[in-house]
Amino acid sequence: MAAIYLIRHGQASFGKANYDQLSERGWQQGRVLGRWLAGKASPQAVVGGSLQRHRETAEAIASGFGRDLPDMRVMAGLDEFDHTAVIERYRPQWADRARMARDLQAFPKPAKAFQDAFVAAVARWASGDHDSDYRETWPEFKARVLTAFEELVAFADGSDVLVTTSGGPISVMVQHLLGLDDARTLGLNEVIANTSVTRVLYSGGRRSLAVFNNYSHLEAEDPALVSFR
Known part of the structure; x- marks a missing residue:
């Protein structure tokens, strides 16, 4: 094969x-x-x-x-x-990259804080409950x-x-x-x-x-x- x-x-x-x-x-x-x-x-x-x-x-x-x-x-x-859009629909304030950086620096482990937010953002996208918020839905x-x-x-x-x-x-x-x-x-x-x-x-x-x-x-x-x- x-x-x-x-x-x-x-x-x-x-x-x-x-x-x-x-x-x-x-x-x-x-x-x-x-x-x-x-x-x-x-x-x-x-x-x-x-x-x-x-x-x-x-x-x-x-x-x-x-x-x-x-x-x-x-x-x-x-x-x-589009991971950027997925994150921004979950936390619209993070469209401002400087704001996102400041928010993450407030955590003892910024990379883990971002990962946790990213997982939650992807779950929101894939849930099907907010499809109108996204240019490309999870099924698409x-x-x-x-x-x-x-x-x-x-x-x-x-x-x-x-x-x-x-x-x-x-x-x-x-x-x-x-x-x-x-x-x-x-x-x-x-x-x-x-x-x-x-x-x-x-x-x-x-x-x-x-x-x-x-x-x-x-x-x-x-x-x-x-x-x-």
């Missing part, structure tokens, strides 16, 4: 003016993953979402891979949901991702492919493969590490989850490289 390697992007630049760019740690995570993949995979294609962090993750992987990888094909259906997001997944399988056409995307789309694909409910799916999204690998085997109409959220390449290189946001 052929394999689709679903890779969550490297660490983005939380708290910076441009969140979408990789942090230095994110670039390093991608290079480490590239070195790890070099002995384990021979991808015939590279696909990614349209976000900067997806493209830069593919570039970092190629740098570590050590030999030529195909140019990345962009598939916008693999993009993450899932439908978009699963359409992209089938397009991805058709494009791969029986070959191995690397895919740089985000935690949300990976969670939705795993939900589809395992028949999970929404609560478990949202729980998965909270634990997917940066540059972790989720491997899907496919042949014809068959799709099987072989590996979920493997980040042993980071742990082997330097445990300090492991990050979830």
Whole structure:
């Protein structure tokens, strides 16, 4: 069976003016993953979402891979949901980034405080009780991702492919493969590490989850490289 390697992007630049760019740690995570993949995979294609962090993750992987990888094909259906809008619908005052930074600094652990707020914001979005507040609802997001997944399988056409995307789309694909409910799916999204690998085997109409959220390449290189946001 052929394999689709679903890779969550490297660490983005939380708290910076441009969140979408990789942090230095994110670039390093991608290079480490590239070195790890070099002995384990021979991808015939590279696909990614349209976000900067997806493209830069593919570039970092190629740098570590050590030999030529195909140019990345962009598939916008693999993009993450609009996390900024989801947060701002939950806490409208956080549209002011300076206000959000001040609020978070009041907590002993600002990163954990943000994560807790983010989990609550995503739960609000996925509940279906406030769909009119969002440009893309949770059901619409899932439908978009699963359409992209089938397009991805058709494009791969029986070959191995690397895919740089985000935690949300990976969670939705795993939900589809395992028949999970929404609560478990949202729980998965909270634990997917940066540059972790989720491997899907496919042949014809068959799709099987072989590996979920493997980040042993980071742990082997330097445990300090492991990050979830």
